[in-house]
Amino acid sequence: MTDYENDVSRRLFLKGAGATAGAGALSMLPIQMAFAAAFPEQNIQVFVPTRAGGGADRNLRAFTGVWKKYVKQNFEAGFYPGAAGRVGYETYMGKAKADCYNLIFGNMGPEVLNWVVKKPTFPLDSYFYFAQVDADPACVFVSSKSKFKHIDDIIAEGKKRTLTVGTSRLAHPASLGALVLAQKTGARFNLIPLSGGRNTRGGVTTGEVDFGVLPASSVLRKKIKVLALFDDKNPLPKRMPDAVLTNDHFKLGLPPLIAGARAFGIKKEAVEKYPERFKVLTDTLQKVYTDPAYKKAVVKTKAPWEFIKYGNAEDCAKYVKYVTDLGQDYRSLLTGKKKT
Amino acid sequence: MEIDWGLFGELFARTFSFWWVILPAILLGLIVGAIPGFSAANTIIILLPMTLAMEPEIGLIFMVALYASSRMGAGIPAILVNIPGTAGAAATPLDGYPMTKQGRAQQALAISFVASVFGGLLTTLIALVAMPWLSQVAYHLHSVEMIVIMLFGISLIATIAAKDTLKGLIAGFFGLMIGYIGADVVYETPRGTFGFLELYDKVPLIPALVGLFAVSEAFAVIEGESILTKRGMAAMQKAGWKETWEGVTMAMSRWWHIIWTSIIGLVIGIVPGAGAAIASFVAYQQSKTFSKTPELYGTGHLDGLVAPESANNGVTSGTLIPLLVIGVPGGATAAIMAVVLQYHGVTVGPDLFENQPELAFGAFTAMAVTYAIMILTVLPLARYMSKITVVSTTYMAPIIISFTLVGAFVPRAYVFDMYLALAFGVIGYVARKTGYHVAAILIGVILGPLLENYFLRALRISEGDVLVIFSSGIGNILWILLIISLFVPMYLDKRRQRQREQALPTTTDC
Amino acid sequence: MADDEQSTDNPKPSGPKPLGGELILPISGLLFTIYYFTTIIDVPWTAQVSAFFVGTILIGLIAALIIRTSLRVKRGEATLGLGPLFAPKAYIPKRLALLGLTLAYIFFIQWGGFTITTFFFLLFAMLLLSDGKKKGLIFGISLALSIGGYLLFILAFNTRFPRGPVETLLKDVF
Structure with a gap:
């Protein structure tokens, strides 16, 4: 584990030493270091609760690569994978200073569902998300060889027998999508957690399960057909031509069920102590979304630009509440415990 | 998919012209494979900026060469210092290290190189020609069938511990219990984690591997001058080129063994999510089952070294098949290759064979060419690599401890994992000193959670019906084979014992 | 076996x-x-x-x-x-000392980083095992391996080895 507090002070010390030593080091420092008045004076640390090299890493790199232009400091990512994000959050809440120099970059949906299943050691309201980066809707998908050609085929079959549904894990918005669909249509689904998107795609394409649910961006592959989206509109009609919108089709009357919603979070205490710093962060980050360089960076990661969506603290809170409430409704199915 | 032999010929010629990419990739792969904690997957990630900048064809050749050579690299420290570079080489020291201690490190390396290369080459060629049919394997081996395959691997615990079955089983079942630390796959309930969040996702394998094998070994060897026995030391000092050649001929004499154990690797490699560790354990277990001299396994037996090495290289070509044919990678390295190819706008899957056959088949020709070049580069090195075994333990032990502990840190960057490796080191040390088998513990740690995953998945799919494990035709055939492979050796053993007793009325303790 | x-x-x-x-x-x-x-x-x-x-x-x-x-x-x-x-008994103190050094190595590496902590660990551990003999050689090996490890893993491959003051300082140099 990299110790960020130490890292920061060490860096400052070394930069100081470099400056007194003279030319070499000093010439490499950004100019604003000399003034050191406005926030931020140092690099901003971002705690990422997943492994390095994954989707969150690419997503974060694309975003901070542009954001750093506006805050005029670099972002340093620290990866704390494990326990579906728990390790990252516990580390952030336990170790990071409440000074607006430390942020967390998570995937709101699955991570707040963790708290529904089992509460963390810190109070839930001690942090909040303040900037949503993308909105990747949950979808129903099948192998292109599947006999199911339309979502109605699945529902009809599901009324005759229990269908097996591959999902990356139970406590995931995509799984909730399947549960909602089953409840509203009377079909019977048996969720099979297959540990991650890759294995879930594998389970569906090799025919171990009848169909699968995942965030849409992770099933944009050949050999896979998306039959339904839990969203108000199809963000990529060309790549998901068979997808019906569950809300319209089944009259679910639900807000979009976003399965992948990456967002920056921060300690509440940091915002209370340094509201002006927080304002700098929120003001600058909004410029990123409209910067053409950001679109370019996202396209370069091969992630569809259509899934990029800004949401402020209020939007994030609304989403978190929606997913949490939905999770509470199905808590017994997610935890295997009878009592809710 | 029609086979176009002309295309194959052209592809081979073309791939050979990229020797300047393959050669550095081989050297790099050997190094990263040999160090625990590094893997081909991680290295490809680290070198991503470079790989992405290459033409897709060159990038693919580079990755494939790195992948194949890292698999072979992992066997080198397994043989020389009893430290498998990756979990896939965990069965290699069973017979490789005893050979080293007898001063036959050079022969052991040569055997491992030949077995790896021919196992890899053969399975690559089989894959190349039989890909359309082989890819179907993934459609037939689901959770139920995988449960039985896991049991093949786990049954090795019993075979490994022939000398004192009770203690062997205790070590293996202790390993299984350790392997069950962490959240279950269905409801993610944390179990036996001692409150450490770092153990929530099961015991990380590299720290377990490093601790059980390397750290415990380092603490054990300091009482001797070197890891070699006295006779071994004498043998090593006399060694020249002859020993390498001897290893080559020994391995070649077991050509049939190389063929069938590498095919075990190929088939297991095709199953997404299975992997080299399972394949090498299963191959070792099968090799011993059908051996005429099972009692020699574990003492530096040729077949015991050939089996895991040819099997884990068979896996290498196996994992590419589902990636290229159905777009589902068979393992982590294959998954990263898919990402790199996608970055270049190449979508893996069946269309690749229609649209860009030179890339699809090119992956396999690259692998075949890598193996061909590898044998020429690596064999002459066996003589020099084996010299490491005469280095005094005064220097070896601290080096092993520091570098392997750092290796335990690398995959997740948690200092916790270094402490964990040390804890496993203590367990391994106690096990070694009191006659328990560290490999039996490790098999439990590696295969236990996999078995549980498949089992729970099968149970969940069947909605709790335990009889699901006998519900599949292929599965049932595998069950029968498992029972045969467990009981036939017992029967043969008994018969041999009877024959021996008849021949020698007074038995000697060996 | x-x-x-x-x-x-x-x-x-x-x-x-x-x-x-x-x-x-x-x-x-x-x-x-x-x-x-x-x-x-x-x-x-x-x-x-x-x-x-x-x-x-x-x-x-x-x-x-x-x-x-x-x-x-x-x-x-x-x-x-x-x-x-614990046999042979003569090695008990050495083993315990090596265990202590290893614990110290893990403890300090998170602050000190790979290069310098590894140097001191190798130096002390080898001196312990050699009973203080061949000091020059041991110093050389420890120095070469810690610097070699730095060059290969941290500088060339940018691997996630534990970083400390030495790595940070050298990062600014290279």
């Missing part, structure tokens, strides 16, 4: 075999299994089924070993001495 080789390296003591050491691992296994069971009492059956199955067998096997050992002790064939665990 390694273990067997080791035991054949040690001269076999005559008289009753000390089997106490053999019980350490099973007893740890037993304690761990009991602890593990306490963590899965009130959880869904999916989390219990494999562990209860394997754990029960393990407890059975351990019980069998304990019975076997006590019968041997009763017959006078064995004692509960720790036997080979």
Whole structure:
């Protein structure tokens, strides 16, 4: 584990030493270091609760690569994978200073569902998300060889027998999508957690399960057909031509069920102590979304630009509440415990 | 998919012209494979900026060469210092290290190189020609069938511990219990984690591997001058080129063994999510089952070294098949290759064979060419690599401890994992000193959670019906084979014992 | 196998075999299994089924070993001495010191970083094992390996090795 507090002070010390030593080091420092008045004076640390090299890493790199232009400091990512994000959050809440120099970059949906299943050691309201980066809707998908050609085929079959549904894990918005669909249509689904998107795609394409649910961006592959989206509109009609919108089709009357919603979070205490710093962060980050360089960076990661969506603290809170409430409704199915 | 032999010929010629990419990739792969904690997957990630900048064809050749050579690299420290570079080489020291201690490190390396290369080459060629049919394997081996395959691997615990079955089983079942630390796959309930969040996702394998094998070994060897026995030391000092050649001929004499154990690797490699560790354990277990001299396994037996090495290289070509044919990678390295190819706008899957056959088949020709070049580069090195075994333990032990502990840190960057490796080191040390088998513990740690995953998945799919494990035709055939492979050796053993007793009325303790 | 080789390296003591050491691992296994069971009492059956199955067998096997050992002790064939665990006795202080150094290495590496901590660990550990002989050679090896490790893993491959002041300082230089 990299110790960020130490890292920061060490860096400052070394930069100081470099400056007194003279030319070499000093010439490499950004100019604003000399003034050191406005926030931020140092690099901003971002705690990422997943492994390095994954989707969150690419997503974060694309975003901070542009954001750093506006805050005029670099972002340093620290990866704390494990326990579906728990390790990252516990580390952030336990170790990071409440000074607006430390942020967390998570995937709101699955991570707040963790708290529904089992509460963390810190109070839930001690942090909040303040900037949503993308909105990747949950979808129903099948192998292109599947006999199911339309979502109605699945529902009809599901009324005759229990269908097996591959999902990356139970406590995931995509799984909730399947549960909602089953409840509203009377079909019977048996969720099979297959540990991650890759294995879930594998389970569906090799025919171990009848169909699968995942965030849409992770099933944009050949050999896979998306039959339904839990969203108000199809963000990529060309790549998901068979997808019906569950809300319209089944009259679910639900807000979009976003399965992948990456967002920056921060300690509440940091915002209370340094509201002006927080304002700098929120003001600058909004410029990123409209910067053409950001679109370019996202396209370069091969992630569809259509899934990029800004949401402020209020939007994030609304989403978190929606997913949490939905999770509470199905808590017994997610935890295997009878009592809710 | 029609086979176009002309295309194959052209592809081979073309791939050979990229020797300047393959050669550095081989050297790099050997190094990263040999160090625990590094893997081909991680290295490809680290070198991503470079790989992405290459033409897709060159990038693919580079990755494939790195992948194949890292698999072979992992066997080198397994043989020389009893430290498998990756979990896939965990069965290699069973017979490789005893050979080293007898001063036959050079022969052991040569055997491992030949077995790896021919196992890899053969399975690559089989894959190349039989890909359309082989890819179907993934459609037939689901959770139920995988449960039985896991049991093949786990049954090795019993075979490994022939000398004192009770203690062997205790070590293996202790390993299984350790392997069950962490959240279950269905409801993610944390179990036996001692409150450490770092153990929530099961015991990380590299720290377990490093601790059980390397750290415990380092603490054990300091009482001797070197890891070699006295006779071994004498043998090593006399060694020249002859020993390498001897290893080559020994391995070649077991050509049939190389063929069938590498095919075990190929088939297991095709199953997404299975992997080299399972394949090498299963191959070792099968090799011993059908051996005429099972009692020699574990003492530096040729077949015991050939089996895991040819099997884990068979896996290498196996994992590419589902990636290229159905777009589902068979393992982590294959998954990263898919990402790199996608970055270049190449979508893996069946269309690749229609649209860009030179890339699809090119992956396999690259692998075949890598193996061909590898044998020429690596064999002459066996003589020099084996010299490491005469280095005094005064220097070896601290080096092993520091570098392997750092290796335990690398995959997740948690200092916790270094402490964990040390804890496993203590367990391994106690096990070694009191006659328990560290490999039996490790098999439990590696295969236990996999078995549980498949089992729970099968149970969940069947909605709790335990009889699901006998519900599949292929599965049932595998069950029968498992029972045969467990009981036939017992029967043969008994018969041999009877024959021996008849021949020698007074038995000697060996 | 390694273990067997080791035991054949040690001269076999005559008289009753000390089997106490053999019980350490099973007893740890037993304690761990009991602890593990306490963590899965009130959880869904999916989390219990494999562990209860394997754990029960393990407890059975351990019980069998304990019975076997006590019968041997009763017959006078064995004692509960720790036997080979700490043998040869002369190495006990060295092993404990090496264990202490290893713990210190892990503890300090998170602050000190790979290069300098590894240098000191190699230096002290090798000096410990060589009884203070060949100081120059050991200094050279430690220096070469820690710098070599830095160059290869941190500078060339940018691997996630533990970083500390040396790495940060050199990062600014290169």
